[in-house]
Amino acid sequence: MFSRLGRFVVKQPWLVIGVWLIAIVAIAATAPKLTATTEQADFLPSHYESIQAMETQQKAFPNSATPAALIVFERADGAPLTTADAATVQAAAAKLTERNIKDVTAIAAMPASDNKLVDVVAVQMTKVTSPNDKRQTDAVKDLRTALQETVAGSDLKAGITGQAAQTLDQQDSGNKALAIIGIATIVLILVLLLVIFRSPVIALLPIIVIGAISMAVNGLIAMVSKAFDLKVDNSVQSLLVVVLFGVGTDYILFLMFRYRERLRAGEDPKTAMVSAVTRVGEAISSAAAAVIIAFGALMLSTLGMFRSLGPALAIAVAVALLAGLTLVPAIVSLLGTKVFWPSKAWQQEPTGARFAAVGGSLGKRPGLYALVSGGLLVALGLVALGFNPTFDLSSSSTSDTSESTVYSKELLKGMPAGTTQPSQVYLSSDGAALTSDQLSTYRTALTGISGVGQVSEPKLSENKSIAEYQVTLNDAPESDAALATVQGPLRDVAHSAAPQGTKAVVGGMTSIFVDFKAAMNRDYAVVFPVAAVLIMLVLGLLLRSLVAPWYLIASVFLGFAATLGAAVLVFQHLQGNSGLIFTLPLIMYLFVVALGTDYNILMVARLREEAREGHDPHKAAAEAVKHTGPTIAAAGLILAGTFASMMLAGNNALSQMGFAISVGIGIAAFVMAMFFTPSVTALIGRKAWWPGHGGDADPQAEWNEQQWARSEPDSARR
Structure with a gap:
């Protein structure tokens, strides 16, 4: 199948590129706008008490609402408020009312606190139900400007907190974070691919391809959301960027490393691309299937915010896979070896390669590598037992110096x-x-x-x-x-x-x-096991084995536990935080479990390939690490570095996410896939492929390549 696909793409590259361009333009032109919601009723099922209370409020008290913002007044010298100060607060509230600030519906002064240290003015605003509706946040901006003019020259200082103000400060912090992540992603991909391949062409290839297909991905998600009435959370857009660039770059790297390997083996460029698609197609398709299943399992969630993520991210991975097997090979087949320009390093295997040495050492002492890598995973996993979820998103999603955080304190x-x-x-x-x-x-x-x-x-x-x-x-x-x-x-x-x-x-x-916490506990007990079973089925079909899927899925969930343990160790034990953001296990599931399976599949597919070449289990492990190690290391380094950039955003929530995901990807790539999986496979030996025949030679791929080479004239292959 993949051999035929590779031959078709290499023979008809312009047709493939043309179809992609037409599809992208057509989808982008006809797709509805992708909109998100923040209504909690859209995310929790109606049988939860908090939603029943919300329905009661809407029926009996439609005009009753918590103040959108709170203006906090206090004396600049920290002393208790005087009678004159209280009068100043009342006057300030009246002046702000006279301003008729757009979308501010009511301003009411409240009694001062019993200790007279603070006084509060409650502000009602026009209700909003979409994160794209900026009426409240715009009102906070205008209110902050007017407030400072109102208290100027008095003995008071004042600031605005509350839900609307926190939302504004979170948006500002989030925009900064997205800018940092976007720039870091592009820079890391460019720099690392330049270092690996020494070619600006390959470095730009993922940026151009993924940037183009992202328009189709957004359009398809909008179509599916409208067709099935899915409520899309406003976090989907930022996650899509990372998933597309992360997974898409992985698949391109997997293909290009195998393409370069076949060129070094003496094949001409077109034959090498057919061989690359043939040999890596099954592995990355199985990896994509595992990721899609992991994301798709979220549809079993009772929470709408999680359930909407499943189809959206699954679509992104499916499109990235299709582009990796068709669009990228078509472009590279047109460029030929010019894709490596100006480097000539692709022409020969490097001598004294580090991964060859690591692979050789692992092949000789697999027990030691399995013990050390497995012991590290288990030790960190035990720390995860102390995980405590926290819902403090208002302060952790903004910097400590933001106005809403300061005046909330x-x-x-x-x-x-x-x-x-x-x-x-x-x-x-x-x-x-x-x-x-x-x-x-x-x-x-x-x-x-x-x-x-x-x-x-x-x-x-x-x-x-x-x-x-x-x-x-x-x-x-x-x-x-x-x-x-x-x-x-x-x-x-x-x-x-x-x-x-x-x-x-x-x-x-x-x-x-409270209800979110209960629903999440139920979802973790359902979603994770279902995803594990389905991923094991994918592994079993790929490897034709009943043995390997068990220890592979066990290693993936060991990696998940180790990642959570590392986050607990750093943020709860070392930094003294009361807990980690409540969505962290889900986010780790999305990236660590899914991509950890990705790397595992790539490594074990190469292990099986080397076994079918006739190598004994120890030699097969050594060769797999030698040839696949650089690919996994490069992909893992790019992804881990991208997520680590979130730690520069200046708020605790993004720091936790960035740390956990980057460490998780590092564990998946450099501990689990690089050492644990090949060493355990070497220890189990040929029984790892039972009842299949992983150790038997596979003449089909070689025969397909020979037939391709014979059917193409020399002029067509150059």
Whole structure:
């Protein structure tokens, strides 16, 4: 199959390139716009309590909403606010109201804190439901400018925090991060490919090809999302860039290393490209299938934000694979050996290659390599048992110097930490009006809960059958302590203290996080095992073996555990953070498990190929490391370096993601695929391929290459 594909592409390169160009233009021109959503109701199933509370609020209190922003006032000298200062705050609120700032619907001063250290003005804004809607963030910008003009010349200083302000600061931090990642990706690909191949042509090839196909990928994702009504999270776009450049560059590297190898073996350029597609096609197709399965398994998630990632990233990988097997070979077949210009190093095998020495050492002592590499994976994996997820995305997604972060901390001087995002408790009767005694008694029960700072007077619906209580927690709404309060005593008391004939639900951001945590635990128990079984089936079909898939998938999940352990060690134990961002295991699953399988498949496919050449298991391992090691090292270095650049973005969330993924890819490439897999395969020997015949010679590929060489005149092959 791959031999026929290679021959067709090499014979008809212009046709292949033309079809690709037409497809890209057609898809980009006809695809709908790819839009994202941030509505939590789109991501959590309706049976969760937080979503039921949201539905109650929308039905009974459609105009009730948590303030979009909070203006925090305090004295510049840190002293308590005076009566004159309180009057200044009231005047400032009035002046800001008079400004009629666009999309600011209400500005209301609140009483000063009991210790008089801070005063707060609540700001309501036009509601937005899409990350592309910039009305609130634009309003925060205008409000910040007007605020500084208002307090100028007074003894007060002020800043804006709250959800809208945090979103603005997160966007600014995110844009900076994306710029850093984009530049780092391109620079790393260019520099490393220049070092490896010493050719600007090969260095530019992934940039040009992936840049072109990305338009088709975005269009296809938009089409699929519209056709199946998938809710796309706003993180998809940034992940797509990394997946496309990461996986796409990997596949191009796999092909070009094999192409150069066949040229060095004496084949002419066209025959070498056919051989490269023939020999590497099955390996990268199987690797892509494993990655697509890993991403596709996310469709089993109960969370819409994760479920939408599956098809989107699977489409990106499928298009990258198709381009790697058709578009890239077509371009290279036209260029021939000019693709290596101006270098001549492709003409001969380097002497004293480092990977040949490493492979030889591994082949002689596979037990030692298996023990050391496996021991490292297990040791780091044990540290992962201390993983604690945290939902503190507001502070960790921006720099410590951002205004929303600074004044969120200043707010704590006088107000409960939950002031920025209070929880809501909705008490509903079966249709009858709630009595004042019921409302008062119920509020008293809520007030007595440990971890609750304040409970507002109840707000009643029009028919007085539903009451809304604003519950301010003592702890920050995304903190572990706040989640424990909502999950435990707040929900317990809210349910048990509800008068007969009524029921209660707890809503708000903290309640949503509690339900997210429960849903994620369920998803991890379903998605990971299903993905493992399906990936094992791919490995079994590729290797025609019932033995190898078991230790290969075990090594991949050992790599996953080791990566999580490394992140726990650095951020929880060494830096003292309370936990790691709650999405980190999923993100690691997307990149470490999927790409770790990618590298494993490339290595084990070469191990089988060397075994079928007649080498004994130890020699086969040595040859596999010698020939495939440079490819895996180059691909791993590019990807790890790209993700490591996220650590320069200046916020803790991206630092954790960048560190974990870069370390995970490094473990997958330089520990798991380079040492653990070949050493274990060498120890198991020919039984690794049972019941297949991995050690038998495979004459088919050689016969296909001979037939191609005979059918082509010398002039066509040059």
